[in-house]
Amino acid sequence: MRFPVFLLSCALACAAPGIRSATAQTAAPADSSVAPVAAPRGNASISNPATSVIGWFQAAAGNDRRTQENAFDLREAELALQSAVDPYAKADFILSFSSAGVDVEEGYLTWLSLPLSGQAKIGKFRGDFGKFNRTHAGETPFADRPLSTLAFGGEEGLSTTGLSLSAIVPTKFYWDATLNVGTAPAQGENQVFAADNGQDLLWIGRTSAFVDLSEASNLNLGVSYANARADSSLRVEGEHAQLAGADVTFRWKNPRRSIYRSLTVQSEYTREQGSASGAPTRDGWFGYALYQFARRWKVGARYDSTDRTTDTGRETGVLALLQFQPSEFSTMSLQARRIHDTLTDTDGDAVFLKWTFNIGPHGAHPY
Amino acid sequence: MRKTLFVLTALLVLAPRAYAGAAKPLSVVTTTEDLAAIAREVGGDRVAAVSLAKGYQDPHFVDAKPSYLVHLQHADLFVEVGRELEVGWAPGLVNGARNSKILPGAPGHVDASAQVAVIEVPSQVSRSQGDVHPFGNPHYNLDPANGVPMARAIRDGLIRVSPGDAALFNARCTDFEKRLTARLAGWKQQAQALGLPGMKVVTYHRSWSYFAKAYGLVVVDFVEPRPGIPPSPNHVQDLVNEMKTGGVRILIMEPFFDPRIPQKISRDTGVPLAVLPTSVGAEDSIKTYFDLFDRMFAELGAALKGGKA
Numbered sequence: 001m002r003f004p005v006f007l008l009s010c011a012l013a014c015a016a017p018g019i020r021s022a023t024a025q026t027a028a029p030a031d032s033s034v035a036p037v038a039a040p041r042g043n044a045s046i047s048n049p050a051t052s053v054i055g056w057f058q059a060a061a062g063n064d065r066r067t068q069e070n071a072f073d074l075r076e077a078e079l080a081l082q083s084a085v086d087p088y089a090k091a092d093f094i095l096s097f098s099s100a101g102v103d104v105e106e107g108y109l110t111w112l113s114l115p116l117s118g119q120a121k122i123g124k125f126r127g128d129f130g131k132f133n134r135t136h137a138g139e140t141p142f143a144d145r146p147l148s149t150l151a152f153g154g155e156e157g158l159s160t161t162g163l164s165l166s167a168i169v170p171t172k173f174y175w176d177a178t179l180n181v182g183t184a185p186a187q188g189e190n191q192v193f194a195a196d197n198g199q200d201l202l203w204i205g206r207t208s209a210f211v212d213l214s215e216a217s218n219l220n221l222g223v224s225y226a227n228a229r230a231d232s233s234l235r236v237e238g239e240h241a242q243l244a245g246a247d248v249t250f251r252w253k254n255p256r257r258s259i260y261r262s263l264t265v266q267s268e269y270t271r272e273q274g275s276a277s278g279a280p281t282r283d284g285w286f287g288y289a290l291y292q293f294a295r296r297w298k299v300g301a302r303y304d305s306t307d308r309t310t311d312t313g314r315e316t317g318v319l320a321l322l323q324f325q326p327s328e329f330s331t332m333s334l335q336a337r338r339i340h341d342t343l344t345d346t347d348g349d350a351v352f353l354k355w356t357f358n359i360g361p362h363g364a365h366p367y
Numbered sequence: 368m369r370k371t372l373f374v375l376t377a378l379l380v381l382a383p384r385a386y387a388g389a390a391k392p393l394s395v396v397t398t399t400e401d402l403a404a405i406a407r408e409v410g411g412d413r414v415a416a417v418s419l420a421k422g423y424q425d426p427h428f429v430d431a432k433p434s435y436l437v438h439l440q441h442a443d444l445f446v447e448v449g450r451e452l453e454v455g456w457a458p459g460l461v462n463g464a465r466n467s468k469i470l471p472g473a474p475g476h477v478d479a480s481a482q483v484a485v486i487e488v489p490s491q492v493s494r495s496q497g498d499v500h501p502f503g504n505p506h507y508n509l510d511p512a513n514g515v516p517m518a519r520a521i522r523d524g525l526i527r528v529s530p531g532d533a534a535l536f537n538a539r540c541t542d543f544e545k546r547l548t549a550r551l552a553g554w555k556q557q558a559q560a561l562g563l564p565g566m567k568v569v570t571y572h573r574s575w576s577y578f579a580k581a582y583g584l585v586v587v588d589f590v591e592p593r594p595g596i597p598p599s600p601n602h603v604q605d606l607v608n609e610m611k612t613g614g615v616r617i618l619i620m621e622p623f624f625d626p627r628i629p630q631k632i633s634r635d636t637g638v639p640l641a642v643l644p645t646s647v648g649a650e651d652s653i654k655t656y657f658d659l660f661d662r663m664f665a666e667l668g669a670a671l672k673g674g675k676a
Contacts, residue, residue: 087472090462113467117440168440168465174433210433215421218432255424260625295597295625327596329494359494361454 049083049091052360056138064339064348067144067155074098076138078105080360085109094136105136106159121164126157128164128178128206129224130268131247133157141290141300141323143335143352147315148284148306152243152270154190158226160202173211180204184228191309192241192272193228202228208247220249230274234309237274245270262292272309282307288319298323304339313343330357393529395521396442396469398453399426400648401508402479402517404656406446408543409522413532414444419460422648425623427498427595431456439464442475443528446521449480452505468528477524482516483507487576497593509645510577511554511660514547550657557664558582561671562616569610569638571620571629574645578663587613590620590629598628610636617670621645641670 056075060068068075077097085091094106108123126134132149137157144150149157162182169175184195184202193202208222223246230241246269253262267287273279284306292298304317317340323333335352395416397403403418410416417438420429426448439445439460447453461469461476468475485503489496507513522540526533558564564583568575571590579586588609592602609615610632618640620629626642633640643663647653653662 084471087470088467110462112462112470113465117465119463119465168436172437174437176433212432212434218434220433251430253430255421255429256623257625258425258428258430258623327494328498 049081050361052080052358054078054080054138055355055357057355057357058143059353060143060350062337062348062350064337065350066339066348067150068352078136078138088112105156108164117168117170119166121166122162124159124161125164125180126159127180127182127202127204127226128166129153129158129204129226129243130206130245130270131208131220131222131249131266132268138356141288141298141321141333142302142319143321143333143354144319144337146268146286146288146302147304147317147339148268148270148286150191151282151284151306151308151315152192152272154185156189158185158190158193158202158204160185160204162201173209175207175209177207178205187232190231192231192234192243193226194231195229200229202226216254217250217252220247220251222247231309234274236276237279238276240275241272242275243270243272260292260295264290270306272307282309290323296325298325311343313341315342316340329359331355393443393525394438394441395444395446395525396438397446398429398457399448399508399646401646401656401659402446402448402521404647404654405514405518405543406444406521406525408656409518409536409540410525411535411539413529413535414525418648419457422644422646422653423622423650425621426452426646427455429453429456431459433463435460436464439469440466442466442469444475444477444521444524445469446477446479446524448505448508449478450485450502450505450507451500474527475524477520479517479520480505480507481520483513484516486580487573497591498595500594504573504576506574506645507577509575510581511547511551511656512581513577514656515544518543518547547656550660554660554664555582557668561664561668563667566617567613567615569606569615569618569632571624574621575619587615590618590632603628603632607632607635610638617641617667619643622649639670639673641666643667 055077058068058075059072061071075098079095079097081093083091089109089111091109092106093104096103096105104124106123106125108121108125111120114120128134132140132146133153137145145157160180160182162180164178164180166176166178169177181201181203183198184200185193187194204224204226206222206224208220210218210220212218224244226243227240230238234241247267249264249266251262251264265288267285269283269285271281271283273281286302286304288300288302290298290300300321300323302319305314307314317337319335319337321333321335323331325331332353332355335354337350337352339348341348392413392415393410395403395406395410395414397406397416397418399420400418400422403416406414406416419435419438420426442464445461447457461471467473470476485507488503489499489501508517518540522536525536565585567585567587568579569588569590570586573589573594575586578584588606590598590606592598615638618629618633618638620626620640620642622642622644629640643666644650644653644659647656647659650662653659
């Protein structure tokens with residue numbers, strides 16, 4: 001008799017946390033981390049969103065400056081406005097000002113805590129395809145984007161306006177799953193996808209896992225899939241084009257000396273195929289290593305190899321960089337790149353000086 | 368039969384509560400090990416406290432690893448040092464944890480600095496000053512007297528998320544305050560015996576302002592020319608000259624900085640170098656908030672006497 005009662009009690013006790021997590025939180029001041037302090041606050045008005053600007057200045061020289069025509073260019077001034085909307089959601093706006101005009105690079109609302117460890121986003125955002133795609137160009141270590149991301153994602157990367165749902169899978173390690181659905185890229189935005197009209201949708205799915213290998217090192221693995229109507233040039237290979245990707249990131253940093261030495265090694269593989277049966281495949285990948293050898297210095301190297309979607313050619317590239325960070329808020333790097341075109345058997349070279357600088361509240365350290 | 372039914376019903380209603388209470392302690396996730404240690408003092412067996420950063424890590428620079436989300440996802444209470452100490456990593460983790468209980472403003476979100484008398488609040492904030500904290504110096508944990516407001520902030524948070532245990536948390540908090548207050552006089556005596564009041568010191572980062580204020584140390588300069596900016600050769604040379612002529616008695620640094628430059632300064636000036644723990648967990652033997660100050664005074668004493676603690 002006692003045993004069934006015990007079982008029932010267990011079941012009820014186990015269910016209780018689930019019930020609790022579903023209850024709504026009380027409405028309290030939106031940001032208790034900014035506790036009242038008896039001091040002048042300067043211009044930082046408490047009701048304004050966190051405002052920061054990232055400047056990206058770049059000089060380029062060489063016979064293959066494909067991503068930058070001008071010798072000197074303010075590639076982008078990126079204005080970020082971020083704030084809690086209410087106790088349940090936050091909003092992020094990232095506006096890009098450049099010679100091409102003003103663009104809402106991202107603008108979305110995130111509901112932070114939904115049932116089943118979920119989160120939802122609506123608005124315009126960079127797609128969760130691979131790991132690199134989500135990083136804004138100015139914030140990557142490179143003067144350009146890796147060749148395979150250009151070939152399959154386009155100059156600005158793969159982004160969409162729509163809805164994103166993500167959830168943490170309940171396991172002992174970190175494992176997440178994300179689904180994006182939004183308006184497919186317009187003609188010319190992307191090399192692989194192009195919508196016929198505004199009703200065409202882009203679907204992206206991604207799942208990634210993160211494991212700590214030791215106190216100092218960890219591994220992040222992800223696979224991604226994207227599907228939308230094919231660009232007109234690829235329509236002969238099927239109505240829809242598909243991208244599949246895999247990415248791996250290894251990081252090392254001794255937490256006892258966290259500001260002096262670190263290593264990041266990342267690689268991403270992407271494969272493209274039309275939806276028609278027997279459609280040809282194209283693929284590309286890149287891998288890079290970035291080693292911090294002193295508090296303010298890093299060296300890095302990247303290797304690229306990718307098919308082009310525009311012809312049967314394949315490109316390979318190498319890039320080397322030396323980076324100096326005067327402070328957390330300013331980064332300069334000298335980079336050299338050689339790209340080899342297998343179709344014409346020619347090499348193109350370029351050197352870059354990239355300088356990014358950040359004003360405004362303390363941005364999160366990228367991870 | 369009716370009696371059996373009544374007992375059964377009573378068991379069904381009451382047992383889960385008792386069972387859950389006995390078996391499942393509140394999950395408390397803190398940013399630093401000091402906060403976790405104090406949460407254990409206040410919560411006793413009712414809490415299971417884990418810290419995201421280790422005591423030997425620089426709390427300004429912690430990687431926001433997704434594996435931390437696994438802890439935060441199920442946390443009942445999140446406790447941070449506040450004053451933007453963790454601004455580079457904690458907000459993203461809290462936002463990513465999908466846990467409405469610990470979002471800013473929710474009952475399970477505790478800013479441990481809420482009741483602390485914060486010093487060095489700048490009247491004007493500019494990055495030309497380096498990485499200054501606009502809401503005051505966040506290293507208040509290094510004045511042991513601040514253990515009281517820290518414990519009270521944690522107690523208030525625990526009571527908000529588990530009102531049924533209020534009596535226990537109140538009693539344990541009062542007991543902790545009593546034990547801590549009893550030790551304050553002893554540490555003050557040790558400081559006096561070591562001659563700390565009025566002693567001129569140079570420190571690496573601006574971590575020691577509260578400790579210096581509590582024990583009368585006079586911080587005359589820093590190895591970092593500005594917070595977060597590494598020392599240049601010129602600055603080091605100026606510092607060496609200043610220390611030689613200025614009567615500086617000791618050079619204090621945190622364990623997570625590269626000791627080579629401070630060691631060189633110490634050799635060039637003859638001023639002893641003390642590498643002092645800044646948190647519980649900085650060394651394996653420092654398990655409680657009390658251990659932290661015992662160890663600091665032992666290390667200080669050893670450095671001033673020219674030996675090893």
